[in-house]
Amino acid sequence: xxxxxxxxxxxxxxxxxxxxxxxxxxxxxxxxxxxxxxxxxxxxxxxxxxxxxxxxxxxxxxxxxxxxxxxxxxxxxxxxxxxxxxxxxxxxxxxxxxxxxxxxxxxxxxxxxxxxxxxxxxxxxxxxxxxxxxxxxxxxxxxxxxxxxxxxxxxxxxxxxxxxxxxxxxxxxxxxxxxxxxxxxxxxxxxxxxxxxxxxxxxxxxxxxxxxxxxxxxxxxxxxxxxxxxxxxxxxxxxxxxxxxxxxxxxxxxxxxxxxxx
Amino acid sequence: xxxxxxxxxxxxxxxxxxxxxxxxxxxxxxxxxxxxxxxxxxxxxxxxxxxxxxxxxxxxxxxxxxxxxxxxxxxxxxxxxxxxxxxxxxxxxxxxxxxxxxxxxxxxxxxxxxxxxxxxxxxxxxxxxxxxxxxxxxxxxxxxxxxxxxxxxxxxxxxxxxxxxxxxxxxxxxxxxxxxxxxxxxxxxxxxxxxxxxxxxxxxxxxxxxxxxxxxxxxxxxxxxxxxxxxxxxxxxxxxxxxxxxxxxxxxxxxxxxxxxxxxxxxxxxxxxxxxxxxxx
Numbered sequence: 132x133x134x135x136x137x138x139x140x141x142x143x144x145x146x147x148x149x150x151x152x153x154x155x156x157x158x159x160x161x162x163x164x165x166x167x168x169x170x171x172x173x174x175x176x177x178x179x180x181x182x183x184x185x186x187x188x189x190x191x192x193x194x195x196x197x198x199x200x201x202x203x204x205x206x207x208x209x210x211x212x213x214x215x216x217x218x219x220x221x222x223x224x225x226x227x228x229x230x231x232x233x234x235x236x237x238x239x240x241x242x243x244x245x246x247x248x249x250x251x252x253x254x255x256x257x258x259x260x261x262x263x264x265x266x267x268x269x270x271x272x273x274x275x276x277x278x279x280x281x282x283x284x285x286x287x288x289x290x291x292x293x294x295x296x297x298x299x300x301x302x303x304x305x306x307x308x309x310x311x312x313x314x315x316x317x318x319x320x321x322x323x324x325x326x327x328x329x330x331x332x333x334x335x336x337x338x339x340x341x342x343x344x345x346x347x348x349x350x351x352x353x354x355x356x357x358x359x360x361x362x363x364x365x366x367x368x369x370x371x372x373x374x375x376x377x378x379x380x381x382x383x384x385x386x387x388x389x390x391x392x393x
Numbered sequence: 394x395x396x397x398x399x400x401x402x403x404x405x406x407x408x409x410x411x412x413x414x415x416x417x418x419x420x421x422x423x424x425x426x427x428x429x430x431x432x433x434x435x436x437x438x439x440x441x442x443x444x445x446x447x448x449x450x451x452x453x454x455x456x457x458x459x460x461x462x463x464x465x466x467x468x469x470x471x472x473x474x475x476x477x478x479x480x481x482x483x484x485x486x487x488x489x490x491x492x493x494x495x496x497x498x499x500x501x502x503x504x505x506x507x508x509x510x511x512x513x514x515x516x517x518x519x520x521x522x523x524x525x526x527x528x529x530x531x532x533x534x535x536x537x538x539x540x541x542x543x544x545x546x547x548x549x550x551x552x553x554x555x556x557x558x559x560x561x562x563x564x565x566x567x568x569x570x571x572x573x574x575x576x577x578x579x580x581x582x583x584x585x586x587x588x589x590x591x592x593x594x595x596x597x598x599x600x601x602x603x604x605x606x607x608x609x610x611x612x613x614x615x616x617x618x619x620x621x622x623x624x625x626x627x628x629x630x631x632x633x634x635x636x637x638x639x640x641x642x643x644x645x646x647x648x649x650x651x652x653x654x655x656x657x658x659x660x661x662x663x664x665x666x667x668x669x670x671x672x673x674x
Contacts, residue, residue, distance in 0.1 A: 132509070133499075133500040133503065133505060133509075136505055136507070136509075137503070137505060155548075156547055156548065156549075157545045157546065157547060157548070158545075158546045158547065158548055160546075160582075160583065160584060161584070162612040162613065163612055163613060165545075167612075168544050168545040169545060171544040171545075171613065171615075172507060172509065172544065172545065175507060176505055176506075176507055179506055179507065180506065212503045212504070213503065213504040213505075213506060214502050214503060214504065215504065216434065216437075216462040216472060216475045216504060217434050217437065217462070218506055219438070252441050252442065253438035253439065253440060253441035253442070253443055253444075254439055254440060254441070255439035255440045256440045256441075279439070280440065280441070337441060337442075340441055340442040340445050341442070
């Protein structure tokens with residue numbers, strides 16, 4: 132039955148296999164056949180999971196267009212059905228799936244940014260680094276860890292501005308108890324103009340529990356990437372270049388609470 | 394029986410579901426509400442704003458947890474990592490009991506995120522009862538299971554839904570979250586008498602009651618939680634209360650959610666029925 136429910140809706144209805152499954156398992160009543168009763172669950176399943184991806188990836192949807200996004204989402208969900216108790220994780224594999232499916236680079240990168248947004252929203256935070264943590268330690272011995280809610284992104288397009296224009300950054304997911312949607316809803320909105328190619332470096336993070344996208348310079352991105360990969364503070368600073376105002380950078384990042392000790 | 398072992402001996406009155414569109418109103422205006430029901434999964438996160446909001450709510454209100462993904466009816470074993478997160482949330486909210494649905498929804502680790510009806514067999518009842526006991530022992534909190542609304546019945550069923558619910562809760566020695574709207578919805582979809590359901594179940598195990606609205610189509614009713622409660626469901630609620638006594642009551646409104654005041658007003662209609670019971674007593 133689960134297989135029949137999770138099989139994509141085809142055209143006007145479900146497949147022959149689903150008809151056979153329905154008749155074998157489900158009683159008809161005076162108003163509905165076995166197949167029609169199963170179809171209610173099939174429809175609700177697809178409305179629910181597609182709706183979730185619509186909500187979580189509005190940027191990808193805007194870039195690809197509604198129909199193409201629906202085809203992509205259906206194929207993705209057929210390959211990657213939910214394996215988590217929460218719908219929050221439903222889109223976890225979407226960026227890699229899109230890359231494997233040769234989707235346009237701009238859309239793949241948007242999927243990465245939108246997944247980073249979800250991670251920034253409710254990933255854990257660790258105790259932040261204090262001055263005492265660093266006292267008396269040489270930079271070559273200090274290994275810092277970025278907060279789990281931070282994702283560093285190098286993008287070929289200024290997708291942060293695009294996404295901010297597309298939607299507000301303040302959002303929540305809510306799952307409801309025993310309630311079903313009676314349609315996926317038709318959302319029509321005017322999209323911002325597709326951004327021109329222009330490389331940017333970005334940290335998706337949260338501050339005071341609000342998600343932000345912070346632009347970084349190429350050198351800042353390099354330092355943070357080195358720290359995130361486990362390099363020592365000394366090695367990371369060495370990679371920034373002699374003239375880089377690294378003290379200023381670190382003051383800024385530490386004030387945002389980005390670091391904890393490994 | 395205003396309070397019993399299945400609801401932590403609490404007589405809570407009338408609550409409403411804590412929903413995102415109402416956060417601002419609740420936190421700014423602090424309306425008087427007997428209690429809020431939260432969907433556990435929305436707060437089983439590792440950090441960020443959901444937990445900040447929850448902590449602010451907990452400063453002011455009693456919160457009861459209600460889950461949508463335990464799937465006592467699935468043959469998959471209980472997910473220990475998920476239970477651990479749930480237990481952390483139980484400690485945070487100090488919920489006197491928690492509820493989830495008597496249904497299945499996952500197979501081999503794949504989740505439908507739906508509340509699917511079970512075949513009403515003795516074997517299925519044993520599986521569900523064992524999992525409820527396991528969850529309760531791990532969480533160290535009373536559990537109440539909710540009857541779901543459904544659109545399908547199975548050839549394999551060996552008993553009625555109300556006999557099945559009774560079989561499960563007695564084997565598990567757990568409570569019932571009696572959803573009278575779900576009974577009404579299923580009674581239409583499966584052509585049974587909803588009063589027979591309410592009259593049969595072990596009333597002494599009812600920890601909580603759910604009321605809600607739904608959407609009626611030509612051939613079936615869909616449980617959409619997007620309308621006020623209709624008179625036949627209020628009638629069923631009164632019938633249930635006549636058996637259970639005062640029971641903690643919760644209005645669910647999950648789609649096309651109106652203003653906080655409108656939802657609260659609809660919920661408080663339940664007080665008329667609860668007060669009538671008190672007056673009779």
